[in-house]
Amino acid sequence: MIEVSQNSDFSLQNLPYGVFSTKHDPRPRIGTRLGDTVIDLAVLDEAMFFGKRYNFFANATLNQFMEAGRSVWTEIRQRLIDELSKTNYQIKREALISIQDAQMHLPVAIGDYTDFYASREHATNVGIMFRGKENALMPNWLHLPVGYHGRASSVVISGTEVVRPRGQVARKDAPPEFSASRQLDFELEVGFFVGKGNNLSEPIAIENAREHIFGMVLLNDWSARDIQAWEYQPLGPFLAKNFATSISPWVVTMDALEPFRVFGPKQDPTPLPYLKVDSANGYDLTLEVTLQSAALESPQTISRSNMKYLYWGIDQQLTHHTITGCNLRVGDLCGTGTISGPTEDSCGSLLELTWRGERPIQLPNHETRKFLEDGDVVTIKGYCQGDGYRVGFGEVSGKILPARN
Amino acid sequence: MIEVSQNSDFSLQNLPYGVFSTKHDPRPRIGTRLGDTVIDLAVLDEAMFFGKRYNFFANATLNQFMEAGRSVWTEIRQRLIDELSKTNYQIKREALISIQDAQMHLPVAIGDYTDFYASREHATNVGIMFRGKENALMPNWLHLPVGYHGRASSVVISGTEVVRPRGQVARKDAPPEFSASRQLDFELEVGFFVGKGNNLSEPIAIENAREHIFGMVLLNDWSARDIQAWEYQPLGPFLAKNFATSISPWVVTMDALEPFRVFGPKQDPTPLPYLKVDSANGYDLTLEVTLQSAALESPQTISRSNMKYLYWGIDQQLTHHTITGCNLRVGDLCGTGTISGPTEDSCGSLLELTWRGERPIQLPNHETRKFLEDGDVVTIKGYCQGDGYRVGFGEVSGKILPARN
Numbered sequence: 159m160i161e162v163s164q165n166s167d168f169s170l171q172n173l174p175y176g177v178f179s180t181k182h183d184p185r186p187r188i189g190t191r192l193g194d195t196v197i198d199l200a201v202l203d204e205a206m207f208f209g210k211r212y213n214f215f216a217n218a219t220l221n222q223f224m225e226a227g228r229s230v231w232t233e234i235r236q237r238l239i240d241e242l243s244k245t246n247y248q249i250k251r252e253a254l255i256s257i258q259d260a261q262m263h264l265p266v267a268i269g270d271y272t273d274f275y276a277s278r279e280h281a282t283n284v285g286i287m288f289r290g291k292e293n294a295l296m297p298n299w300l301h302l303p304v305g306y307h308g309r310a311s312s313v314v315i316s317g318t319e320v321v322r323p324r325g326q327v328a329r330k331d332a333p334p335e336f337s338a339s340r341q342l343d344f345e346l347e348v349g350f351f352v353g354k355g356n357n358l359s360e361p362i363a364i365e366n367a368r369e370h371i372f373g374m375v376l377l378n379d380w381s382a383r384d385i386q387a388w389e390y391q392p393l394g395p396f397l398a399k400n401f402a403t404s405i406s407p408w409v410v411t412m413d414a415l416e417p418f419r420v421f422g423p424k425q426d427p428t429p430l431p432y433l434k435v436d437s438a439n440g441y442d443l444t445l446e447v448t449l450q451s452a453a454l455e456s457p458q459t460i461s462r463s464n465m466k467y468l469y470w471g472i473d474q475q476l477t478h479h480t481i482t483g484c485n486l487r488v489g490d491l492c493g494t495g496t497i498s499g500p501t502e503d504s505c506g507s508l509l510e511l512t513w514r515g516e517r518p519i520q521l522p523n524h525e526t527r528k529f530l531e532d533g534d535v536v537t538i539k540g541y542c543q544g545d546g547y548r549v550g551f552g553e554v555s556g557k558i559l560p561a562r563n
Numbered sequence: 564m565i566e567v568s569q570n571s572d573f574s575l576q577n578l579p580y581g582v583f584s585t586k587h588d589p590r591p592r593i594g595t596r597l598g599d600t601v602i603d604l605a606v607l608d609e610a611m612f613f614g615k616r617y618n619f620f621a622n623a624t625l626n627q628f629m630e631a632g633r634s635v636w637t638e639i640r641q642r643l644i645d646e647l648s649k650t651n652y653q654i655k656r657e658a659l660i661s662i663q664d665a666q667m668h669l670p671v672a673i674g675d676y677t678d679f680y681a682s683r684e685h686a687t688n689v690g691i692m693f694r695g696k697e698n699a700l701m702p703n704w705l706h707l708p709v710g711y712h713g714r715a716s717s718v719v720i721s722g723t724e725v726v727r728p729r730g731q732v733a734r735k736d737a738p739p740e741f742s743a744s745r746q747l748d749f750e751l752e753v754g755f756f757v758g759k760g761n762n763l764s765e766p767i768a769i770e771n772a773r774e775h776i777f778g779m780v781l782l783n784d785w786s787a788r789d790i791q792a793w794e795y796q797p798l799g800p801f802l803a804k805n806f807a808t809s810i811s812p813w814v815v816t817m818d819a820l821e822p823f824r825v826f827g828p829k830q831d832p833t834p835l836p837y838l839k840v841d842s843a844n845g846y847d848l849t850l851e852v853t854l855q856s857a858a859l860e861s862p863q864t865i866s867r868s869n870m871k872y873l874y875w876g877i878d879q880q881l882t883h884h885t886i887t888g889c890n891l892r893v894g895d896l897c898g899t900g901t902i903s904g905p906t907e908d909s910c911g912s913l914l915e916l917t918w919r920g921e922r923p924i925q926l927p928n929h930e931t932r933k934f935l936e937d938g939d940v941v942t943i944k945g946y947c948q949g950d951g952y953r954v955g956f957g958e959v960s961g962k963i964l965p966a967r968n
Contacts (some may be wrong), residue, residue: 163743212595219842262862262965267713268714270714270716272673275798296796297733298731298733298793298796298931299734301738301739302739302794304794304797304798305798305801306711306799306801307711307713307714307801307805308712309675309713309889311675311890311891312763312888312890314763321763321764323887323888324886325887326703326706326835326886328702328706333832334703334706334707334835335707335835336836336837354878358716358719358726358806359726359967366815386886389703390798391701392799393680393709393710393711393799393800394795394797394798394799394800395711395799396711396712397883397886398887400887400889401763401764401887401888401889402888427738430739430741431741432732432741478802479802480815481729481730481731481802482729482802482805482806483717483726483729483806484714484717484802484805485717487716519738
């Protein structure tokens with residue numbers, strides 16, 4: 159019996175998918191996770207565990223599995239749950255690998271990456287800082303989920319170190335200089351993967367949107383605020399964010415997350431019909447950010463938030479993305495945007511937590527932080543709490559390395 | 564002897580690469596073009612034309628060919644030029660296909676697509692319209708090539724019809740409505756393909772930038788101005804541009820374009836050292852846009868421009884893209900942004916040509932155009948003029964279809 163503690167993110171109700179390799183077998187392949195055990199699905203598949211051969215579990219990405227479609231996703235999940243629920247389950251010993259022995263890889267070949275801006279609290283905080291309280295939210299914000307295209311090539315797996323970027327920064331009324339960023343930040347986000355695409359010029363109706371989503375991950379949208387402030391007008395963030403975006407390695411399926419759907423904030427004004435949702439389209443997903451400096455002995459919690467605070471649901475984000483006819487493809491990644499809550503300690507970025515550096519964070523060893531320093535490790539964790547079990551994401555973590563010369 | 568007229572875009576000095584298929588053999592494969600003849604490089608490769616087998620010419624994209632690296636690109640080009648220069652060249656008859664019989668396909672599997680904003684005239688025109696003459700150029704514009712991430716999935720091949728997008732539009736001080744775009748526009752651009760990537764956190768030095776570029780195409784960045792105006796703040800254009808971006812089918816190599824390098828506009832202020840270029844980094848590439856309405860018997864020229872007007876060179880765009888550490892991959896596409904010239908008739912978009920619709924274009928049959936109407940065909944052509952020959956791009960063309968219900 160595989161042991162699963164009550165506090166494990168990886169209960170039988172979860173069974174997320176990831177890509178891993180081992181020293182013994184360095185070929186990246188697909189596994190699921192139960193407690194601290196990775197189950198090698200390529201080995202199960204070869205042993206006809208699923209009653210037939212799927213073959214795609216030996217792949218280095220989830221894409222082909224995702225392309226197989228929802229009925230296959232459900233079939234595989236159900237078979238795993240059925241067998242693993244037995245006290246005397248029949249799984250070959252060689253398919254069971256300790257998480258300690260597994261090296262995780264980027265789980266998906268990402269086509270396009272899009273980032274939204276769907277938290278009202280975050281947009282309001284940033285708006286107040288940059289435009290004042292009266293004009294905090296742009297006129298469009300309450301009518302549509304604002305989003306922009308991000309960089310797919312630099313999406314990296316948790317654990318990848320992040321080199322402090324260098325670029326153009328400018329103080330007010332002074333010419334720009336070339337410098338390492340002095341305002342490096344994280345952004346607490348959730349990402350979701352497209353599991354079913356749409357044809358060009360054929361938007362996805364809001365009631366079908368969730369059917370197109372395969373699963374979710376935690377996402378850290380690293381941001382260089384000083385580079386962003388100088389470059390972003392009029393076409394949006396570019397180099398300030400494309401140096402790295404980190405995601406957690408286990409893709410938690412929509413089936414596993416289904417019991418944790420909740421209603422999001424009331425939407426007023428009522429969205430246009432193509433964006434109107436009457437069902438619970440939020441997720442009660444507890445989120446936490448920790449920071450560990452080089453001098454600190456253990457990580458310090460700096461933010462607690464929850465995905466349920468998001469104003470725009472992921473179904474609304476996905477449908478809006480396609481409304482002018484844009485085609486989504488299997489493996490595309492969308493980020494929700496920074497998820498900030500209503501309180502000061504639930505902000506999803508240092509920009510907000512320190513109010514642009516005006517209120518530095520105090521660390522227990524008397525260090526302070528306005529923005530990230532070299533050697534800092536930022537970790538995002540998240541889980542949904544069930545009755546006696548959790549459906550969790552594990553973590554996405556990254557350490558800041560000094561800028562290169 | 565393959566006939567090549569003096570005015571053909573596809574001289575012996577050109578030899579661009581594209582992906583085509585025929586009725587007789589519907590497998591997409593790689594070819595080059597001389598005059599109106601496509602040369603099937605997969606057939607040549609099989610016949611050991613290159614002295615060895617490359618195998619990648621039977622692929623449906625150029626990516627593997629591009630990955631082979633510059634020495635291979637040069638070797639193949641030289642061998643083709645050597646043989647085709649002979650009056651009695653040895654090329655199997657079955658390798659020669661009339662362009663009439665060739666169906667062209669998207670030549671590259673595009674990873675990420677980035678669009679720049681590198682024409683001073685275009686940025687100034689748009690700036691005057693939206694912010695007035697005094698604040699036309701943003702403070703950052705003369706210091707860096709402004710760019711943003713675009714949508715790779717909706718890059719389509721010339722000839723693909725473009726369905727008029729529907730989305731949110733808003734008149735001043737009124738709530739937004741859901742409508743077909745009433746301000747559909749084209750943007751005259753050149754695109755360039757990355758042929759050699761870089762590792763994450765390892766920027767490409769400006770003196771090496773051109774080495775990373777495989778070749779160029781014509782690009783039409785279709786834009787819905789009314790959707791753009793409502794959605795773009797603060798994170799930039801999104802749905803207003805991601806419904807379609809069209810490119811020409813033949814990738815013209817940097818080797819073929821080398822003789823047409825010219826100095827671009829003087830850059831004042833001098834760019835920061837990482838962007839400073841002393842050599843000729845512009846291209847004397849004549850560009851023309853035609854519009855043919857459903858009622859017109861022939862296309863009408865509505866703009867004449869030239870790539871030499873670009874303020875920021877493609878080497879500067881590419882280096883800037885990587886300066887914070889962003890990794891480029893083989894097959895990534897970058898657009899230069901709209902290329903407008905100094906005169907009214909050299910503007911690269913209807914937005915500028917009609918000054919936001921204030922000065923409609925008169926067509927010869929007494930139709931007028933503020934923005935594109937259903938049935939309109941927009942075609943961009945471009946060539947470099949050599950002494951008695953041309954190195955041209957052919958065209959990128961697209962017809963507007965009515966919005967779908």
